[in-house]
Amino acid sequence: PRMLSREEAIAELVVRYFRSHGPATIQDFMWWSGLTMAEARPGLEAVQSQLLSETIDGKTYWWTDATPSAEAHSPALHLLPPFDEYLVSYKDRSPSLEPQNTFVAAPERHLGSIIVIDGRVVGTWKRTFKKDAVTIVATCGRELTDEERAAFEAAARRYAEFVGMPTLHTSIDMT
Numbered sequence: 001p002r003m004l005s006r007e008e009a010i011a012e013l014v015v016r017y018f019r020s021h022g023p024a025t026i027q028d029f030m031w032w033s034g035l036t037m038a039e040a041r042p043g044l045e046a047v048q049s050q051l052l053s054e055t056i057d058g059k060t061y062w063w064t065d066a067t068p069s070a071e072a073h074s075p076a077l078h079l080l081p082p083f084d085e086y087l088v089s090y091k092d093r094s095p096s097l098e099p100q101n102t103f104v105a106a107p108e109r110h111l112g113s114i115i116v117i118d119g120r121v122v123g124t125w126k127r128t129f130k131k132d133a134v135t136i137v138a139t140c141g142r143e144l145t146d147e148e149r150a151a152f153e154a155a156a157r158r159y160a161e162f163v164g165m166p167t168l169h170t171s172i173d174m175t
Helices: 006-021 026-033 037-050 107-111 146-162
Strands: 052-056 059-063 077-080 114-117 120-129 133-140 167-174
Touching: 006 026, 006 037, 006 059, 026 037, 077 146, 114 146, 133 146, 146 167
Parallel strands: 133 167
Antiparallel strands: 052 059, 077 114, 114 120, 120 133
16 A cells, blocks of 8 residues: 555545535534644645535535436435434535425434435434334424435434344324
């Protein structure tokens, strides 16, 4: 393996972060990496030609061509575990939250198990294990469409299979 200087290593880290977490801001990168602006800015400048960017409301968001498109399969629903990087990797989490959804806007909900539909956090979920069954209860801040409910059921089935539970019970509560 080639040894990188500190500056080269930071530049490589910048590219990898925006490839896996983009679109994101330099402040998000600093939050995630623990680097200061004085350390992060030269890394970004070194690789800026490898990144795409767009400024929205005064914030510049960066990503790479390799960043997956959110338009792939709608609705894409994910049941994410507590402290998942989907939210904790960003200093400003508001782009991932539905603005009208006051339930998910509460910061204490950002560290628990979350439900993400098409890139937006719409609620939380909890699981309870019994001998041969798992129960998954979703709490959402808005009504789910029929397609979203079907996507929730499919995600819950995948989870039950993953943890080796032959029986699954689900419910969706509204706040």
